[in-house]
Amino acid sequence: MIRDFAQTKAMFQMPQDMIYLDGNSLGPLPRATAARLNDCVTREWGEMVITGWNRAGWMAQPTGYADRIGRLIGAEPGHCVLGDTLSVKVYQALAAALDLVPERRVILTDSGNFPSDIYMAEGLIKSLDRGYELKIVDPEDVADHIDESLAVLMLTQVDYRTGRLHDMPVLTKAAHAAGAIAIWDLAHSAGAMAVDVAAGGADFAVGCTYKYLNGGPGAPAFIYVAPRHIDKCQPALSGWLGHAAPFAFEPGYRPGTGIERMRVGTPPVLQLAALDASLDIWDQVDLDQIRAVSVALTQQFIQGVEATCPMLTLASPRDPAQRGSQVSFRFEHGYAAMQACIAQGVVGDFRAPDIMRFGFTPLFIDADDVAKAVAIIAKVMKDQLWDTPAFRQKAAVT
Structure with a gap:
């Protein structure tokens, strides 16, 4: 295991004169990625062409590489x-979870959940047209709304805006006691701290690989299904590669064995090659050590x-045990201030309406x-460097 993070820092290609505090939105490029992609393109695709699948x-990469991610989230092999994308995996997990508790109609989430997860739930509810209710409550009130009417608890472990950290084992236990299923985004x-979906009792978990995992x-995206559920899951998206025998070309769908049934489309081979290079780094580090250093840095x-910017208000929990690996501050002109910080070489991002977010x-x-x-x-805040028309003009991505 690598113990000196100066060693891992040298493994990333970072622009000169930039302090990159946005790895929670898009991880930077590992130096080994370009060579891995070049090998995939020129040797594998270029020389093997279609025989590269074998x-x-x-064809085996979606499960083989996923087991390496599984180690980072405490999943059983x-x-x-x-x-596919994270939205697709949210849809799959929620549809499968609802099938496991067919007599119930309430889906509980919180206002800190990522909007895309909520959108997918809304779309699924509309297409099923079975009277499901999506209940959205404040993050602090989730536990109070877990009762025997609940079908599925669907939460993002770390609030994308504030970094607020939900207690996965406690809330999952409460959901199970009420007879409900728990889905964790x-x-x-994933990659920011040690996660243990097996010990925490998660029924389903999903996540992306372009943030902390540098894919x-x-x-x-990835999806986890607990062993107790996998053989009962009926995939709502019955894609070709989730079939039990894709190359038998049967006219009807039969779900594959185990986690294979949660596959949908063709593996993104080039993206998986890039992820492979990043996972070579993650295979060598200890997540408990990463968490300890992360807490020190955020503190x-x-x-x-x-101490230097009294005009900024902390939006993240002050207690590091209640916070992920990001820190957010509120400021009325947060978008312009973030653009000024980026222009000065500190890269974070902005989340509406007033969040300056740093990973x-x-x-x-x-x-x-x-x-x-x-x-x-x-300097940006004291000298009001943000107060220019150029920094107020919002781009497509904030």
């Missing part, structure tokens, strides 16, 4: 698969910003980076 093992926790823009950042990944961020970032943010 000779290069492309053989119960994760990669492919790990988009902002690159458009990298595939340092909060203390530094609060911390010990693999490539250290205490010196945090100190420099605090000094730059303080």
Whole structure:
């Protein structure tokens, strides 16, 4: 295991004069990725062409690579698969979960859940047309709304805006006691901290690989199904590659064995090659150590910003045990202020209506980076460098 994160920092290609605090939105490029992609393109695709599905093992990658992610989230071997987008995996998990409790109609989530998850739930409810109700409550009130009317608890473990951290084992236990199923979105926790879906009792879990896991823009999502459910799950998206025998070309659908049934479309081979290069780094690190350093960095950042920028208000929980690996501050002109920070070399992002969001990944961020970032943010805020028309003009991606 790698113990010195200076060693992992050298494994990433970082632009000069940039302090990158946005790995919770898009992870930076591992240096090994370009060579891995080149090999996939020129040797595998270029020389093997269609035989690469067998000779290069492309068809097996969605489960093989997923087991490497499974180690990071505490999943039993053989119960994760990669492919498609996170929204697709949310849809699959929710549809399968609802089938497991057919007599119930309430889906519970919170207002801190990522909007796309809520959109997918709304779309599924509309298409099923069976009287399902999507109940959205404040994050602090979730436990109070778990009762015997509940079919599915669907939560994102770490709030994408504030970094607020839900207690997965406690809420899952409450859901199970009420006879409900628990789905966890790990988009902002997989790779940021040790997650244990098996010990925590999760029924389903989903997540993306382009944030902390550095798979690159458009990298595939993953889905986990607990062993007790996998053979009972009926895939709502009965894709060709989820069939028990795809190349038998049968006219009707038969779900595949185990987690294979949660496959849908063709594996994204080039994206999986990029993810493979990143997972080579993740295979060598300890998530408990990452979490410990992350807590130290976020504490340092909060203390530094609060000491120098009284106009910013902490939006994240102050207690690190209740926070993921990100820190958010509220500011009325947060979008413009973030653009000014980016122009000065500190890259974070903005979430409406007023959140300035900063992510911390010990693999490539250290205490010196945090100190420099605090000094730059303080200058931007004290000198009001954000107060220009150019920084107020919103781009398509914030």
